[in-house]
Amino acid sequence: xxxxxxxxxxxxxxxxxxxxxxxxxxxxxxxxxxxxxxxxxxxxxxxxxxxxxxxxxxxxxxxxxxxxxxxxxxxxxxxxxxxxxxxxxxxxxxxxxxxxxxxxxxxxxxxxxxxxxxxxxxxxxxxxxxxxxxxxxxxxxxxxxxxxxxxxxxxxxxxxxxxxxxx
Amino acid sequence: xxxxxxxxxxxxxxxxxxxxxxxxxxxxxxxxxxxxxxxxxxxxxxxxxxxxxxxxxxxxxxxxxxxxxxxxxxxxxxxxxxxxxxxxxxxxxxxxxxxxxxxxxxxxxxxxxxxxxxxxxxxxxxxxxxxxxxxxxxx
Numbered sequence: 001x002x003x004x005x006x007x008x009x010x011x012x013x014x015x016x017x018x019x020x021x022x023x024x025x026x027x028x029x030x031x032x033x034x035x036x037x038x039x040x041x042x043x044x045x046x047x048x049x050x051x052x053x054x055x056x057x058x059x060x061x062x063x064x065x066x067x068x069x070x071x072x073x074x075x076x077x078x079x080x081x082x083x084x085x086x087x088x089x090x091x092x093x094x095x096x097x098x099x100x101x102x103x104x105x106x107x108x109x110x111x112x113x114x115x116x117x118x119x120x121x122x123x124x125x126x127x128x129x130x131x132x133x134x135x136x137x138x139x140x141x142x143x144x145x146x147x148x149x150x151x152x153x154x155x156x157x158x159x160x161x162x163x164x165x166x167x
Numbered sequence: 168x169x170x171x172x173x174x175x176x177x178x179x180x181x182x183x184x185x186x187x188x189x190x191x192x193x194x195x196x197x198x199x200x201x202x203x204x205x206x207x208x209x210x211x212x213x214x215x216x217x218x219x220x221x222x223x224x225x226x227x228x229x230x231x232x233x234x235x236x237x238x239x240x241x242x243x244x245x246x247x248x249x250x251x252x253x254x255x256x257x258x259x260x261x262x263x264x265x266x267x268x269x270x271x272x273x274x275x276x277x278x279x280x281x282x283x284x285x286x287x288x289x290x291x292x293x294x295x296x297x298x299x300x301x302x303x304x305x306x
Contacts, residue, residue, distance in 0.1 A: 018213055019210065019211050020213065024208040046183050050244045052244070056184075058250075059188075065221075085252075087253045088220070089251040143214075148215070151260060152216070
């Protein structure tokens with residue numbers, strides 16, 4: 001893996017600081033570049049899923065793996081373009097260790113003109129001993145023609161809502 | 168309140184991450200609707216703005232767990248084996264609802280499908296299919 005490239009680093013910072021949910025969970029990017037990103041979520045009692053065990057909620061893994069996968073896509077692209085998750089499959093191998101931070105490493109292993117393919121793994125110390133693994137696809141240039149604030153405008157007539165315009 | 172009501176309230180109240188996201192649920196007979204009120208801290212893309220895909224995934228997984236608790240008394244929280252999420256439409260800054268259908272509740276494994284929507288039930292914004300390990304209570 002080469003050094004972080006500057007553009008990817010800027011995008012990672014914008015995605016962690018600018019995304020309210022990423023900020024609320026305290027995501028940081030430890031490494032980014034070469035179609036690869038490593039992110040961390042710090043352990044906190046508020047994000048636990050099962051209070052009997054103190055294990056971080058599966059849903060937090062979902063958000064971390066989705067976010068890391070998105071950054072891996074940006075680290076694979078030559079220039080910035082909007083992206084949107086098409087689908088995300090997560091396998092949970094074991095509970096995360098209570099009290100420990102969790103890392104996610106994502107690799108965008110294939111780019112086509114309109115789709116990016118990503119694999120990701122969540123772990124505490126060793127990616128070979130994963131908490132969870134993920135496989136995701138992303139639509140590229142997903143907000144083509146959409147402007148900032150597009151979701152604030154009233155939605156189209158109900159009849160038009162099932163006719164495409166995904167994500 | 169019915170036993171199912173009590174179990175539902177207990178499950179959602181006991182999950183710190185459900186409180187963090189603000190997830191609640193309503194029960195009509197055996198039909199449960201989970202509710203994710205819009206809040207700034209659940210946004211993923213501030214430009215559109217759109218709810219974080221991970222939050223929608225987490226919300227639907229919780230809906231599945233809550234529906235399982237309504238369906239039967241369980242010894243402990245079900246363990247998620249895997250989930251597969253499809254994103255259909257961008258999550259707008261509105262209240263999101265979700266309903267789960269238990270396709271099969273076996274002795275060890277449950278198969279659950281979930282759909283999330285906002286203004287129009289027939290135009291879901293995301294769906295989830297999950298496999299859960301369950302430990303039914305003995306009685």
